[in-house]
Each structure stands twice: as C-alpha cells, then as structure tokens.
Amino acid sequence: MSVFSDPRDHPARVTGLLAATPGWSRLAEITAVPDRDTVAALVSEAAKIAEAVVAPLNPIADRTGCRIEAGRVVTPAGYREAYRAIGEAGMLGLEIGEDHGGQGLPIALQAACGPFFEGANPAFMMLAGASRAASHLLAAVADDETAKDWIPRLVSGEWGATICISEPDAGSDVGRIRTRAVKGNDGSWRVSGQKIWISFGDHDVTERIGHCLLARTGDGVGTRGLSLFLVPDTLEGGARNGVIVSRIEEKLGLHGSPTCALSFEEARAMLLGQEGRGLPQLFAMIEQMRLLTACQGLGVAVRATDTAFAYAKDRRQGGAPDERPVAIIEHADVRQQLLAMEARTEILRAAILELGVAMDLARREADEAAAADHAAFVAWALPMAKTFGAEAGFDTASGAIQVLGGAGYTTEWRVEQALRDTRVLAIYEGTSGIQALDFLARRLWREKGRGLIVFLARAAAEIEACRPVDDEAARAAEAIVSRFERLSSEMLALEDTPRAGEAGAMGYLKAGWCALSAWMATRLIVAGSADPALTALPAIARFRLHGLAGEMEAAANEARLPLSRLDEA
Known part of the structure; x- marks a missing residue:
C-alpha cells in the first residue's frame, strides 16, 4: 500500500508496533499482559475518548485561557467534566498499581495510549501528566497512609x-x-x-x-x-x-x-x-515526566501530520491550465514534505514504545543482570526521547503549516496553535542542552557507556534480522550505528578534558538519535513486511534511512567542534 493512500489507522499501527517490539514478548512471558485483541481495543478506546471528550476543548481553551477570580484560578468551561470523564474511564491510571486504584497495566500501554490525549489537547493534559507522575512518586516514597489517601483520588480525577x-x-x-x-x-x-x-x-x-x-x-x-x-x-x-x-x-x-x-x-x-534525600527521590517522577514529554511531541506530530495529509489530498493547485487542478499531494515537493513528517513521527512512535517496554522490564524482570541492562538502556535513551520527541512535535507542526501554506497560518486549522503549544517541550523537564550534558557526562563518562553497550547489542540483533528482508537497508543502518560507535569512543576519550567534550555534547546527542532512528527504521521494515496493519511503514523507514547518513555526519562534525572556536567567539 502506498504511503500516500494509507488511511493511517493509528490504533492499528500502535498495536502492531507494540507487538513488533522484542521486549513485549518477554514481558508477556514474565507477567500478565493483555493479548493483541485486548490491546487493540484499549488503544482504540483511548483514541475515541481523546477525540470525543478532550479534543473539543482545545480551541476553546486556547481562545479563552485561564484567569484569576477572588484569588483562585478559573479554567475553561468543560475542563472539570472532561477530567472526571477520563478518570472514570481509567485513563489517568492505566499503569498505576491496582492496589492504588489503577489498572496495573504496563507502562508501555500508557505510552501507547497517552499520545492520543496529548495530541488532542496538550494544555488540558498538563494536569493529567503531573498527577500521573505524582502517583508514581507517592507510590515510591510516601508512607502507606499518604499513598492510600492520595493515589486513588489522583487516579480517579477527584484530586490533582x-x-x-x-x-x-x-x-x-x-x-x-x-x-x-x-x-x-x-x-x-x-x-x-x-x-x-x-x-x-x-x-x-x-x-x-x-x-x-x-x-x-x-x-x-x-x-x-x-x-x-x-x-x-x-x-x-x-x-x-x-x-x-x-x-x-x-x-x-x-x-x-x-x-x-x-x-x-x-x-x-x-x-x-x-x-x-529529596532530589534523588524526585527522579521517580522525573523519569515519567521525560517519557511524557516525548509522548506529548508524538501526539502533536501525529495530529499535525494527519492534518497536512488531509489538506494536501483536498487542496487543488497546479497542473495543466486547461484541466482541473491537481491535488497538491501530487506535487513532488509536497510529497517529500509529507513523507518527512510521517517518517519522523513513526520512528519516534517506535522509539517511545521501545522505551516503555524497557521501563517495564527494568521493574519486572526477575533476572537482576537483565533488569539492570534495561534500566541502563532507559537512562541512556531518555535524554534523546525527551529532546527529539519535543523537536518532532514542534518541527512537524511547522511542517504542517508549510504544507497548508496561508491556511496553515490561520487559526482555522489549529496547526499554528500546535506550533505554539509545543515550543516549550524542549525547555521544561530539562532543556535540550541539559539533556545533552546528561547523555555525555552521566551516560557515557560516569557510567562508561553501559546503556550504549546495551543499545549496540540490541541494534545489531535487529539489523541482522532485517538483512533477509532488505539487505540494503540493513547495511545502511549498520553503517550509521557503527559511525556512532566510533564517535562514542572519541567522546569517551575527552573525559579528562570535560569542557572540551561538553562543547560537542549537543552534536553527540544528535548523533545518538540518528543511530537509534536507524535501529527503529529496521524494525519498521521487518514489521511492515509481516503485519498487514503496518504495510506503509517500510517505505517510510527507507526514506528516513536515506537522510540519516548525512545527518549523522553533520552531528559528528558538531560533536567534534573545537573548544577554541567557542572561546574565540
């Protein structure tokens, strides 16, 4: 099926990609997880509730905002009812333990369902994100009485x-x-x-x-x-x-x-x-918030991409002057823009599901060494998911405006709002620069690249599995990952001159995302060759791989930026 004729059934894609995530089958071996039909039903229900209950409030909230009356904040009409509705539907506590009023499902399922809500109304969902993270925090560090008092009410939507x-x-x-x-x-x-x-x-x-x-x-x-x-x-x-x-x-x-x-x-x-011990304890919540930021970016990116596709199929411009104008999706430039948006979105979706599964396995795997590997991978990958999830949301909203042209600059299509709403994603929960320093100083230098080692092994296994399906794509992905491995050795050698290394930290973070994206691209190719719900994904993945080699070299050059160039400026 052509990418451009694909109706993009997102619940089906999420379900298929989750099933294609290697760790999901392992999770099913060690704990009770829903079968594929149940996952599909849950994800579809989340999408329906997000569209019916949350999305209608988005333009209203953007237009009216919030205000202070008599010393208290008044929110847009409909917020209270919508929040209780998603609480009653169980969507505020999917992954919270049943003993605290949640559904006790894997974090991966929250990562699967959450982006539908985040894309529907990012502002409204800020309350849900903070409350969910607080539930995790209280479950980890609060005394039993406080946890039993607060978490069920946070999950129900009664408290925030x-x-x-x-x-x-x-x-x-x-x-x-x-x-x-x-x-x-x-x-x-x-x-x-x-x-x-x-x-x-x-x-x-x-x-x-x-x-x-x-x-x-x-x-x-x-x-x-x-x-x-x-x-x-x-x-x-x-x-x-x-x-x-x-x-x-x-x-x-x-x-x-x-x-x-x-x-x-x-x-x-x-x-x-x-x-x-406040700061170390707070990280029980910060980990969740950084994954949430990636989900926010994904949710907005999916919605903006859908808007751009729908508009491009309907808007007619150009073609032979004596014939009916063609849909702009027929123009090569527009097709390229749409494919770039779709590729970034689907790679991010696969990466978020991989992270969610790894977070589950880090908590539930009985083998201590295996659990430690999962935890190391999560710590290594989260700075990238947070940073480039944020960038995907903003850049895809910008891309949608470009496809829509003048219409995109108006409020009618809401993509200009998406651009405004997502700019902050690269700032809160640690700016992109802070994520880059974490990725270099903690994950590579202090931990001696433990998460990197786990990544290299997992990427190599899936690249090898891709060879029988698409050897050319496998070789392209292998070259990108190998380039990142060599760059990591160069950056590791700068540990004794940390300021010199920090000058290239952002470039190194970008290079890491290129490598992780190449890995996810091979997953999309293999999954799309076997699952009818994912047949559009291989073409998307190959398109993304085509650009990643150049992006990797650009990132590597940025990572090797001489400190003297910064100092002389």
Whole structure:
C-alpha cells in the first residue's frame, strides 16, 4: 500500500508496533499482559475518548485561557467534566498499581495510549501528566497512609497534583532552592517560600491539589539538605493551607494550562521519604515526566501530520491550465514534505514504545543482570526521547503549516496553535542542552557507556534480522550505528578534558538519535513486511534511512567542534 493512500489507522499501527517490539514478548512471558485483541481495543478506546471528550476543548481553551477570580484560578468551561470523564474511564491510571486504584497495566500501554490525549489537547493534559507522575512518586516514597489517601483520588480525577521545583533564582540549578521547611515541636512540617512555572498550580478542575515540592531542611549547600514534601492546597476541613496564587504567566502557547507562581506561607506539609534525600527521590517522577514529554511531541506530530495529509489530498493547485487542478499531494515537493513528517513521527512512535517496554522490564524482570541492562538502556535513551520527541512535535507542526501554506497560518486549522503549544517541550523537564550534558557526562563518562553497550547489542540483533528482508537497508543502518560507535569512543576519550567534550555534547546527542532512528527504521521494515496493519511503514523507514547518513555526519562534525572556536567567539 502506498504511503500516500494509507488511511493511517493509528490504533492499528500502535498495536502492531507494540507487538513488533522484542521486549513485549518477554514481558508477556514474565507477567500478565493483555493479548493483541485486548490491546487493540484499549488503544482504540483511548483514541475515541481523546477525540470525543478532550479534543473539543482545545480551541476553546486556547481562545479563552485561564484567569484569576477572588484569588483562585478559573479554567475553561468543560475542563472539570472532561477530567472526571477520563478518570472514570481509567485513563489517568492505566499503569498505576491496582492496589492504588489503577489498572496495573504496563507502562508501555500508557505510552501507547497517552499520545492520543496529548495530541488532542496538550494544555488540558498538563494536569493529567503531573498527577500521573505524582502517583508514581507517592507510590515510591510516601508512607502507606499518604499513598492510600492520595493515589486513588489522583487516579480517579477527584484530586490533582503539581511538581514544584523552580524558584525565581533556581531553575535547573536546583541547588539554589531557598524554599524552607521547618519541623515544629509537634513533629509537623511547615513550608515557606516561592515557586514558579507551576503547571496547574491552582485550578477549579479537582477538589484538592497536592504540591510535590522540594524545600531545604538542612544547613547543607547545593542539593544537600533538600527534602521532598507533599503540600495540600487545603487542609482536611477544607480551609486554605497557606498556598497563595501570585499570578498566571502570559505564555506563547498552552493557554489552557495555568502556569502559576505560588507563595507558600507556613503551609502544612507531609515529608515524603527520607529527610535530605529529596532530589534523588524526585527522579521517580522525573523519569515519567521525560517519557511524557516525548509522548506529548508524538501526539502533536501525529495530529499535525494527519492534518497536512488531509489538506494536501483536498487542496487543488497546479497542473495543466486547461484541466482541473491537481491535488497538491501530487506535487513532488509536497510529497517529500509529507513523507518527512510521517517518517519522523513513526520512528519516534517506535522509539517511545521501545522505551516503555524497557521501563517495564527494568521493574519486572526477575533476572537482576537483565533488569539492570534495561534500566541502563532507559537512562541512556531518555535524554534523546525527551529532546527529539519535543523537536518532532514542534518541527512537524511547522511542517504542517508549510504544507497548508496561508491556511496553515490561520487559526482555522489549529496547526499554528500546535506550533505554539509545543515550543516549550524542549525547555521544561530539562532543556535540550541539559539533556545533552546528561547523555555525555552521566551516560557515557560516569557510567562508561553501559546503556550504549546495551543499545549496540540490541541494534545489531535487529539489523541482522532485517538483512533477509532488505539487505540494503540493513547495511545502511549498520553503517550509521557503527559511525556512532566510533564517535562514542572519541567522546569517551575527552573525559579528562570535560569542557572540551561538553562543547560537542549537543552534536553527540544528535548523533545518538540518528543511530537509534536507524535501529527503529529496521524494525519498521521487518514489521511492515509481516503485519498487514503496518504495510506503509517500510517505505517510510527507507526514506528516513536515506537522510540519516548525512545527518549523522553533520552531528559528528558538531560533536567534534573545537573548544577554541567557542572561546574565540
């Protein structure tokens, strides 16, 4: 089937790609996972709910935004009802344990279903993302009473949660946090300070809001002495808990998500986990948030690509002047643009499912060595998924505007909103530069490339499996992965001169994504040759492989940027 005639049945593609992910079969061996028909039904249901319940609010939210009345945030009409509806449908707790009110499904299924909601209304879903991440955090570090009290209500949509890290003088540099928590004689904690950039920091969607907050409890400098707290916005009796909304930020996009500045004035708080271990404990949530960012980018990319395809098939321009104009999808330039958008989207989708499965196996694999390998791979791949998921969302929205031309620049088609909404994805949860430093300094230098080694073995196995299906594609992918392996050796040699290595960190991150994309391309080719639901994917994968060799060389050159060039500038 031609890529350009493919109706792009996304639930079927998701189901097929999940089945084609090697780790999924292993997961089925060691734990109960739904069969393919059940997965297909679940993914289809998620797509239907997202389209029927969440998507209609998107233009309304973008147009009306949020406002403060009598000291509280008022959200767009319909938010409260929609949030409870997706909670009642079980979509807020797919992967949360059944003992906490969730469905206990694999993280991979959340990664499969989540992008439908994220693409339908990114602003609205900011509340769901933070609350889901908070559920993971509370399950990992909260005491039993707090976990049993909060997680089921977060999963149902009755309560919501936020992540409160940034302050006026402390963004990514969390060691400069000044918010302080003081323990009283009665053993209770009270928090005072300012927090900014808090998505859904206040709202009228849920009955109660829990702020997962970092505060200083000791005298140590930097990240030492930071502890993690849960600060409810109201007390048990319903009285306000010293949490004051200072303002809602005026933003480029995500108008339907109130980004708040909050003041905490002697607010009662519950310590989560161990005092002084706040930052390490927070990573139980940050891992989920970075995967979420990739899913946000994917959701928007899928929707923007669909919009561009539909428009290109309907819009008629050009051709012989004495005949009916042809659909613009017939023009080679437009076809190339559409194929590039489709290729980035499907490669990202495959990578996200791979990551979700690996996260599940890291938690559920009984073999400790195998579980450690999965965890190392997840840590290695997450900076790339976060960064290039964000870029795919923004760039694909931009590509859709280009295909639509003047129509794309208007609000009618919503792709201009998608562009605005996705610009922040490369900023929050760690900027792209921070992801690049993590990828180089932690994953390559500090861990001696442990995740890289796992990647190379897995990529080699699937490239080999691709040879009987498409030897030319397998050889192209092998060359790209080998080039990245050589570059990794060069970057590893710079460990003793870290500033020189850091000058090329972003190029190295880009090179890593090229290599991972080449691996995913071989998966699309093999899966598409065997699964009728995926027959359009091999052509997409071959198109992507054609451009990856050049992108890899460009990234390698950027990674080898001499530090002197930066210093002389």
